[in-house]
Amino acid sequence: MNREPATNRFLFTAGALLGLLALTVGAAYVNLGPFNTIAALTISAAKTVLILVFFMEIRERSPVIWVALATGFFFFGIMFALAMSDFLTRGWK
Amino acid sequence: MPDSTLAHAPQFDDASQQRESATFGMWIFLATEILFFGAMFLGYTAYRLAYPAAFAAASRHTLLAFGATNTAVLLISSATMAFAVRAAREKRRTALTVRLLLTAALGVLFLCIKGFEYAREISEHLLPGASFQFDQPYASHAEMFFYLYFLMTGVHALHVTIGVVLIAISGFRAWRTDAFMRNDTAVDLLGLYWHFVDIIWVFLFPLIYLVERHS
Amino acid sequence: MNTETRELPMTLEPRANYLNDGHSIRSWLLTTDHKRIGLLYMVSITLFFFVGGAAAAMMRLELLRPQGGLVTSALYNKLFTMHGVIMVWFFLIPSIPTVLGNFLVPLMIGARDVAFPRLNLVSWYLFIAGGASALWAIIAGGVDTGWTFYTPYSSTYANGHVLAMAAGIFIAGFGSIATGLNFIVTIHKMRAPGLTWFRLPLFIWTIYTTSLILVLATPVLAITLTLMALERLFGVGIFNPAMGGDPLLFQHLFWFYSHPAVYIMILPSMGVVSELIPCFSRKSIFGYNFIAYATISIGVFGFLVWGHHMFVSSQSVYAGMIFSILSFLVSIPSAIKVFNWTATLYKGSITFQTPMLYAFGFIGLFTIGGLTGLFLAALAVDVHLHDTYFVIAHFHYIMVGGAVMGYLGGLHFWWPKITGRLYCEWLAKLAAVTIFAGFNLTFFPQFILGFMGMPRRYPVYAPEFQVLNVLSTAGASILAIGYLLPLAYLLWSLRYGKPAGANPWKATGLEWKTSSPPPRDNFANAPVVTEEPYNYDAQAAELSLEENSHA
Numbered sequence: 001m002n003r004e005p006a007t008n009r010f011l012f013t014a015g016a017l018l019g020l021l022a023l024t025v026g027a028a029y030v031n032l033g034p035f036n037t038i039a040a041l042t043i044s045a046a047k048t049v050l051i052l053v054f055f056m057e058i059r060e061r062s063p064v065i066w067v068a069l070a071t072g073f074f075f076f077g078i079m080f081a082l083a084m085s086d087f088l089t090r091g092w093k
Numbered sequence: 094m095p096d097s098t099l100a101h102a103p104q105f106d107d108a109s110q111q112r113e114s115a116t117f118g119m120w121i122f123l124a125t126e127i128l129f130f131g132a133m134f135l136g137y138t139a140y141r142l143a144y145p146a147a148f149a150a151a152s153r154h155t156l157l158a159f160g161a162t163n164t165a166v167l168l169i170s171s172a173t174m175a176f177a178v179r180a181a182r183e184k185r186r187t188a189l190t191v192r193l194l195l196t197a198a199l200g201v202l203f204l205c206i207k208g209f210e211y212a213r214e215i216s217e218h219l220l221p222g223a224s225f226q227f228d229q230p231y232a233s234h235a236e237m238f239f240y241l242y243f244l245m246t247g248v249h250a251l252h253v254t255i256g257v258v259l260i261a262i263s264g265f266r267a268w269r270t271d272a273f274m275r276n277d278t279a280v281d282l283l284g285l286y287w288h289f290v291d292i293i294w295v296f297l298f299p300l301i302y303l304v305e306r307h308s
Numbered sequence: 309m310n311t312e313t314r315e316l317p318m319t320l321e322p323r324a325n326y327l328n329d330g331h332s333i334r335s336w337l338l339t340t341d342h343k344r345i346g347l348l349y350m351v352s353i354t355l356f357f358f359v360g361g362a363a364a365a366m367m368r369l370e371l372l373r374p375q376g377g378l379v380t381s382a383l384y385n386k387l388f389t390m391h392g393v394i395m396v397w398f399f400l401i402p403s404i405p406t407v408l409g410n411f412l413v414p415l416m417i418g419a420r421d422v423a424f425p426r427l428n429l430v431s432w433y434l435f436i437a438g439g440a441s442a443l444w445a446i447i448a449g450g451v452d453t454g455w456t457f458y459t460p461y462s463s464t465y466a467n468g469h470v471l472a473m474a475a476g477i478f479i480a481g482f483g484s485i486a487t488g489l490n491f492i493v494t495i496h497k498m499r500a501p502g503l504t505w506f507r508l509p510l511f512i513w514t515i516y517t518t519s520l521i522l523v524l525a526t527p528v529l530a531i532t533l534t535l536m537a538l539e540r541l542f543g544v545g546i547f548n549p550a551m552g553g554d555p556l557l558f559q560h561l562f563w564f565y566s567h568p569a570v571y572i573m574i575l576p577s578m579g580v581v582s583e584l585i586p587c588f589s590r591k592s593i594f595g596y597n598f599i600a601y602a603t604i605s606i607g608v609f610g611f612l613v614w615g616h617h618m619f620v621s622s623q624s625v626y627a628g629m630i631f632s633i634l635s636f637l638v639s640i641p642s643a644i645k646v647f648n649w650t651a652t653l654y655k656g657s658i659t660f661q662t663p664m665l666y667a668f669g670f671i672g673l674f675t676i677g678g679l680t681g682l683f684l685a686a687l688a689v690d691v692h693l694h695d696t697y698f699v700i701a702h703f704h705y706i707m708v709g710g711a712v713m714g715y716l717g718g719l720h721f722w723w724p725k726i727t728g729r730l731y732c733e734w735l736a737k738l739a740a741v742t743i744f745a746g747f748n749l750t751f752f753p754q755f756i757l758g759f760m761g762m763p764r765r766y767p768v769y770a771p772e773f774q775v776l777n778v779l780s781t782a783g784a785s786i787l788a789i790g791y792l793l794p795l796a797y798l799l800w801s802l803r804y805g806k807p808a809g810a811n812p813w814k815a816t817g818l819e820w821k822t823s824s825p826p827p828r829d830n831f832a833n834a835p836v837v838t839e840e841p842y843n844y845d846a847q848a849a850e851l852s853l854e855e856n857s858h859a
Contacts, residue, residue: 014172021164028303040299047295055175055288065120072124075524076131083560086627087139104421114423114497121489129527221544233552240544
């Protein structure tokens with residue numbers, strides 16, 4: 001197989017993703033208190049960025065596609081934040 | 094655009110308009126999927142915050158070796174899919190066929206591992222319902238965890254299954270039909286879907302298998 | 309009548325158009341023509357409208373007498389559930405987007421079809437499959453949960469065919485998602501040369517925003533109903549408090565869809581009104597940009613307010629305050645629109661043709677509906693008014709007074725374009741006035757009833773409420789006649805109506821530049837847009853010039 005830049009990029013990405021997988025499993029066995037979950041989700045977010053950038057080639061897509069993706073996450077954020085405004089404050093006196 | 098001489102559907106002016114429309118449509122579909130899975134993630138978060146200890150106890154009963162292996166399988170399959178998209182763009186027929194079928198095979202491997210995992214869990218009475226058994230004091234709230242677990246991984250597995258079928262069909266079409274090789278949009282869209290399903294799993298994995306593993 | 313002597317007599321030999329492009333059943337059921345699919349939807353939702361209307365008629369008859377007696381309490385529960393489910397999911401949500409939207413979006417933007425014509429047909433089949441499942445649930449014995457399917461009642465206790473009903477809504481929901489996706493891509497990618505975003509008809513802006521809501525909210529409904537169904541099927545679940553579940557999670561998810569769904573119903577109507585007002589005032593619309601931005605902001609704000617349906621649930625009072633404040637904010641873009649429409653009327657050359665009567669009806673009724681919504685958004689007031697007839701009256705002013713008026717206005721406005729025929733104008737005016745009068749007589753008394761404390765969803769009531777209930781039932785009878793009239797004269801016009809000509813209203817917009825009914829590919833020559841929308845001033849100058857040259 002001739003090693004084009006794309007090939008290297010995909011292999012590097014796959015390697016980085018597997019590395020992050022190992023990291024997230026390892027981190028789970030260290031007691032970080034509430035930061036265990038935060039660390040795990042941060043690593044997931046990092047993996048997502050790698051997949052979006054290198055596999056889904058988000059940078060080469062048109063801006064309208066960035067907006068479509070951002071809209072999906074934005075409205076998920078709205079659902080999450082406002083529903084949590086109930087669940088988290090229900091016990092407050 | 095070099096491909097503007099390609100055949101296109103009558104409602105479009107040219108092939109590049111058709112390609113842009115199809116790609117945009119797929120991304121909108123993925124935005125829909127974010128909300129679809131998002132509702133389940135919301136439910137998970139609400140109950141994990143309400144019953145943290147039960148969720149931690151339940152999570153320690155999940156089979157991490159299976160989960161981690163499956164994560165690796167899906168991540169590698171995403172890479173093979175990215176290579177397949179590259180092959181489609183370069184019109185390399187053999188490479189495209191092999192890479193698509195390899196991706197589909199990895200998808201099948203994922204589903205098999207998942208199936209064995211489900212079977213183990215069912216035999217350990219972790220399937221919510223009448224036969225569910227879990228150590229007190231967490232029994233009922235652990236059932237909630239496993240309900241969410243089976244639901245979310247089940248819906249995800251359904252997406253993987255759909256992906257495997259479509260990718261396998263594309264693999265055979267790439268091998269058999271010339272028309273399929275002329276237009277690489279279909280493989281590109283399939284790739285987007287497959288990577289998205291991968292992203293969902295990337296979030297499911299720590300939320301299911303890694304809750305308070307250290308204690 | 310709208311035919312003017314100036315127009316040339318129409319040839320009786322029909323030109324090739326989308327209606328005579330194939331006459332077989334197959335040419336309709338397998339069509340990918342957006343115009344024909346629009347008509348398929350029109351026929352189907354009309355059917356559902358009369359099914360849902362029949363349930364409403366039974367309820368109003370039951371409520372003639374305080375002690376009821378016409379139907380059993382159990383049947384009454386099934387009637388209001390059937391009315392709600394059918395009207396919301398199988399009439400109001402599809403109404404303008406799928407009928408007028410399908411017909412008009414490609415025409416208005418100068419395209420030959422939507423971006424994905426086959427997906428468009430699939431949407432209709434999903435809608436029909438979902439509708440069949442819902443109708444089956446009704447025929448097989450009905451559902452008594454109310455259209456909101458609140459858990460744990462729906463998931464644990466309710467008898468009846470909850471699963472079939474939920475499956476129907478679930479399937480139709482995917483049709484909605486596909487339609488929304490199709491419209492978004494079409495509007496982005498297939499506009500005619502020169503048709504920039506701020507030259508789009510405002511109807512397109514509202515359909516675009518509606519599509520966004522369909523695409524973003526419907527998946528949440530789908531998963532919510534799935535969760536409810538799984539809980540019902542397997543007795544496992546996350547909404548059952550007996551098992552540590554939280555019924556409010558269901559309500560949050562349900563209203564995350566169902567509140568924006570209100571905007572799915574009302575926004576396209578606002579779009580129709582934004583087309584009608586300039587045309588029948590012969591003026592450019594006032595504040596085009598403001599209306600366009602207000603449309604988008606209503607769509608976004610619509611997602612932020614769902615908790616106002618849950619003020620008297622055990623929702624956190626702090627969340628209640630947030631939702632209350634946000635609910636008040638929605639009134640700002642809505643008011644901007646109402647002010648812009650009235651400002652468009654100012655000093656216009658207004659004619660009172662049928663579509664315009666509906667537009668006036670819309671503005672008045674929507675304003676009442678919107679303002680009473682503010683009463684309900686106020687936390688303390690809602691404690692008194694929640695689950696009373698005040699709420700019923702409020703949302704019927706929005707959904708019937710608003711959405712249905714807009715749909716009928718649009719139907720009358722574009723009927724000549726859709727069918728190539730003119731309907732009987734005086735009958736149409738009579739129907740519009742009848743509907744307006746009947747509607748107000750039906751629902752205004754319900755505001756008073758609700759304020760006095762009459763709860764919704766009961767088949768019996770205290771005797772002192774009877775006078776107002778009789779008024780409401782009388783109004784409903786008038787309303788029923790009003791709705792049957794268009795069915796008669798519109799069908800009549802198909803055969804006996806005068807040919808309409810390409811542009812009977814002298815309206816601007818690309819859809820009026822092609823023949824009526826339009827040819828299969830919409831335009832004989834691909835249109836190019838060179839002017840702003842609603843350019844009625846330029847059009848008036850052009851018309852008078854033409855007249856002079858004729859003289």
